[in-house]
Amino acid sequence: MSPLELDHSTGVATGDPMLPDWYTVERVRRENHDTFTLELRARDGETHFAFLPGQFNMLYVFGVGEAPISISGNPAATDRVVHTTRAVGTVTRAMWRFKRGDAIGVRGPFGTHWPVEQAEGRDLVLVTGGIGLAPLRPVIYHVLAHRQAYGRVVLLYGARTPDDLLYDEELLFPPQPLSIDVDVTVDRAVAGWRGRIGVVTSLISRAPIHPDNAVAMLCGPEVMMRFAVQALMTRGVPVDRIYVSLERNMKCGVGFCGHCQYGPAFICRDGPVFRFDAIERFFGVREI
Amino acid sequence: MAKGSGKKGSAMRGIGPFGRPSRVIPKESLRNLLEVLRLRGYTLIGPTVRDQAIVYDEISSPQELPIGWTDRQGPGTYRLERREDDAFFGFVVGPQSWKKFFFPPAQRLFQISRDGKEIHTTPDPVQTRKRALIGVRPCELRALAIQDRVFTGGAYVDGSYRRLREDVFILAVNCGEPAATCFCASLDTGPQVTDGFDLAITEVIEGTRHEFIVHVGSELGARVLEAVPSREATDADSATEREIVQRATRRMSRALERSQLKELLYRNYESPRWDQVAARCLSCANCTMVCPTCFCSTVEDVTDLSGDHAERRRLWDSCFTMDFSYIVGGSVRASTRARYRHWLTHKLATWQDQFGVIGCVGCGRCITWCPVGIDLTEEVAALRGRESPDGGSGAIQENHHDRTES
Numbered sequence: 113m114s115p116l117e118l119d120h121s122t123g124v125a126t127g128d129p130m131l132p133d134w135y136t137v138e139r140v141r142r143e144n145h146d147t148f149t150l151e152l153r154a155r156d157g158e159t160h161f162a163f164l165p166g167q168f169n170m171l172y173v174f175g176v177g178e179a180p181i182s183i184s185g186n187p188a189a190t191d192r193v194v195h196t197t198r199a200v201g202t203v204t205r206a207m208w209r210f211k212r213g214d215a216i217g218v219r220g221p222f223g224t225h226w227p228v229e230q231a232e233g234r235d236l237v238l239v240t241g242g243i244g245l246a247p248l249r250p251v252i253y254h255v256l257a258h259r260q261a262y263g264r265v266v267l268l269y270g271a272r273t274p275d276d277l278l279y280d281e282e283l284l285f286p287p288q289p290l291s292i293d294v295d296v297t298v299d300r301a302v303a304g305w306r307g308r309i310g311v312v313t314s315l316i317s318r319a320p321i322h323p324d325n326a327v328a329m330l331c332g333p334e335v336m337m338r339f340a341v342q343a344l345m346t347r348g349v350p351v352d353r354i355y356v357s358l359e360r361n362m363k364c365g366v367g368f369c370g371h372c373q374y375g376p377a378f379i380c381r382d383g384p385v386f387r388f389d390a391i392e393r394f395f396g397v398r399e400i
Numbered sequence: 401m402a403k404g405s406g407k408k409g410s411a412m413r414g415i416g417p418f419g420r421p422s423r424v425i426p427k428e429s430l431r432n433l434l435e436v437l438r439l440r441g442y443t444l445i446g447p448t449v450r451d452q453a454i455v456y457d458e459i460s461s462p463q464e465l466p467i468g469w470t471d472r473q474g475p476g477t478y479r480l481e482r483r484e485d486d487a488f489f490g491f492v493v494g495p496q497s498w499k500k501f502f503f504p505p506a507q508r509l510f511q512i513s514r515d516g517k518e519i520h521t522t523p524d525p526v527q528t529r530k531r532a533l534i535g536v537r538p539c540e541l542r543a544l545a546i547q548d549r550v551f552t553g554g555a556y557v558d559g560s561y562r563r564l565r566e567d568v569f570i571l572a573v574n575c576g577e578p579a580a581t582c583f584c585a586s587l588d589t590g591p592q593v594t595d596g597f598d599l600a601i602t603e604v605i606e607g608t609r610h611e612f613i614v615h616v617g618s619e620l621g622a623r624v625l626e627a628v629p630s631r632e633a634t635d636a637d638s639a640t641e642r643e644i645v646q647r648a649t650r651r652m653s654r655a656l657e658r659s660q661l662k663e664l665l666y667r668n669y670e671s672p673r674w675d676q677v678a679a680r681c682l683s684c685a686n687c688t689m690v691c692p693t694c695f696c697s698t699v700e701d702v703t704d705l706s707g708d709h710a711e712r713r714r715l716w717d718s719c720f721t722m723d724f725s726y727i728v729g730g731s732v733r734a735s736t737r738a739r740y741r742h743w744l745t746h747k748l749a750t751w752q753d754q755f756g757v758i759g760c761v762g763c764g765r766c767i768t769w770c771p772v773g774i775d776l777t778e779e780v781a782a783l784r785g786r787e788s789p790d791g792g793s794g795a796i797q798e799n800h801h802d803r804t805e806s
């Protein structure tokens with residue numbers, strides 16, 4: 113996050129945060145019927161992309177536009193950039209059509225990160241819904257790589273239907289059990305589903321954590337997070353150890369365009385990850 | 401360029417910030433002053449009359465200033481009228497502000513061309529010239545200082561803005577006659593400049609006397625003034641100037657009470673007053689377009705027919721549009737109530753947390769250019785009124801995690 117250097121001979125700011133760098137799509141993986149994961153590498157030279165779990169990039173599709181998308185890869189693997197995206201509109205549908213070798217513009221990484229370091233020595237409870245799992249995957253990679261640094265680690269994940277689940281082979285139902293607890297629920301089941309049915313927030317009450325020593329990280333629809341915060345507080349997780357990732361329209365990612373304002377915060381700069389007590393005052397205000 | 405420190409200095413007592421005594425030039429010498437700036441390579445930009453309004457544009461001599469014109473302003477009304485004298489600066493502020501020169505309403509950010517596997521991104525070079533802004537009002541100087549913070553004061557710097565702000569000479573003008581919509585005195589942003597200028601003038605018209613008292617705000621300002629014949633200001637001149645500025649303060653009919661402003665708005669997210677103002681507000685975005693501090697923008701991506709050339713433009717945007725807060729599933733601020741609330745709360749409260757200052761400088765433009773005459777000073781007074789013992793408050797609870805749905 114260094115300020116710009118200005119080239120006075122051309123009038124162009126070098127390292128301009130508004131200018132995309134070009135990457136190549138190296139791999140496309142369909143996660144489900146509308147969600148896909150892209151693995152990107154720098155178009156010129158080696159890829160060195162360092163980021164902190166929870167940060168996002170502005171992804172640009174040639175001539176179509178830009179969208180803020182969280183980085184969902186392994187933070188230790190700086191030789192690639194990984195994004196999991198749900199195709200919902202103009203830009204993300206154009207990205208859905210990407211094939212190996214296509215070019216994509218990247219600006220970032222931007223924003224704040226999950227408190228993986230402060231959470232060391234504590235239990236972790238990750239509460240996610242839908243695509244909200246993607247911004248938390250880097251935390252899971254980090255935890256698995258530093259497993260002994262944490263206590264109980266619980267991932268609670270809710271999806272609309274079993275067909276909407278993300279990362280199912282790798283994370284939810286891996287061939288080798290992971291060293292974290294994963295609890296999955298769906299809103300609506302289909303034939304053959306033997307798992308839980310119901311909202312993800314209902315899993316909180318029985319999550320095997322010590323509330324007085326736990327850190328919670330939440331990402332998903334705002335209603336889901338509202339109920340999750342209540343359930344966590346009911347269990348005794350202190351408000352200053354609950355973190356949420358928020359979402360608003362974004363046009364710049366660096367605090368200039370004003371679109372992402374949430375009360376006094378610019379979500380692109382002061383977020384997307386907030387300690388809950390920092391935004392609690394605004395969380396219940398409708399149309400904020 | 402003299403950059404405002406943002407600090408309020410003491411009132412001028414004939415001594416400029418650089419310790420130089422103020423000087424006096426006859427009205428004819430304004431021409432010489434502008435000529436000196438031109439010879440130094442500055443493009444002159446100043447107020448001029450176009451389509452029955454005063455706008456900021458390139459000018460070549462003082463003759464193009466709105467000589468003998470004044471602007472009659474009120475909520476929802478603006479009219480140019482002839483003055484009885486031939487004042488150069490006998491008006492206040494028009495629909496435009498200086499921000500358009502540094503934060504252009506439409507600006508190409510970059511072009512991209514695709515040639516097989518090759519992709520070239522060409523950022524748009526920022527075309528700069530030395531510019532002299534002639535006739536910047538005190539409130540507008542403050543607005544420039546605020547936008548400087550927005551675009552260059554954070555971790556990221558807007559390169560184009562910074563570049564356009566370089567090599568700017570500022571000739572400020574103290575105000576003698578406020579418009580009915582002005583309220584700078586209550587915000588301490590006028591009617592007299594304190595810093596952030598190269599030269600500042602006060603126009604004095606008394607009987608046959610027509611002169612300018614000139615203050616020096618920078619080394620550059622001093623050098624420019626040296627090239628123009630002038631005399632030292634006397635105590636009498638300083639007294640005259642004080643009277644002019646004090647008269648402006650006395651005549652200001654509007655005020656925005658600053659005390660506890662941030663807390664007032666933070667307490668009132670659920671005030672019924674927002675419904676009342678929303679019933680009048682057309683969500684037309686005029687207030688944000690005329691405001692000298694509003695900085696919101698959007699981007700537009702386009703391609704040519706071949707699909708091998710694309711460009712991205714940045715355009716002024718407004719928090720009053722439906723698209724502004726769009727996310728998948730719909731606009732966050734779908735109601736006019738939420739949009740007006742966001743606008744006022746941003747200007748007066750959240751802005752303070754973001755940038756350390758209020759986002760309003762009291763220029764009154766949003767009052768004048770609102771088609772239905774909504775007046776933010778009135779809205780704030782109404783919020784305060786509702787909180788008074790008999791007013792009834794719509795305050796939100798500070799801790800609401802025990803509520804189920806809000």
Ligand SMILES: Cc1cc2nc3c(=O)[nH]c(=O)nc-3n(C[C@H](O)[C@H](O)[C@H](O)COP(=O)(O)OP(=O)(O)OC[C@H]3O[C@@H](n4cnc5c(N)ncnc54)[C@H](O)[C@@H]3O)c2cc1C
Pocket residue numbers: 168177178179180181182183184196197198199200201202203204205243246247358359360361362363384726727728
């Ligand atoms: C910090 C952050 C991280 C995100 N991470 C992910 C992620 O990892 N995976 C994922 O699938 N989605 C993520 N999103 C949501 C994603 O940005 C939107 O789905 C996407 O912008 C939709 O763009 P579109 O052009 O496809 O949709 P359209 O509906 O065509 O959008 C039009 C415009 O509206 C704006 N917009 C629409 N929806 C959103 C939105 N939800 N958030 C912000 N701006 C929006 C954009 O500016 C877009 O250009 C994230 C959003 C934010 C703010």
Ligand code: SF4
Pocket residue numbers: 687690691692693747759760761762763764765766767776
């Ligand atoms: S909010 Fe209104 S009065 Fe305040 S600076 Fe903006 S236009 Fe001027």
Ligand code: SF4
Pocket residue numbers: 370373688693694695696717718719720742743744746747
């Ligand atoms: S008031 Fe609205 S348009 Fe103006 S800066 Fe704030 S959010 Fe942007």
Ligand code: FES
Pocket residue numbers: 361362363364365366367368369370371372373378379380381
């Ligand atoms: S996305 Fe532009 S200010 Fe946050």
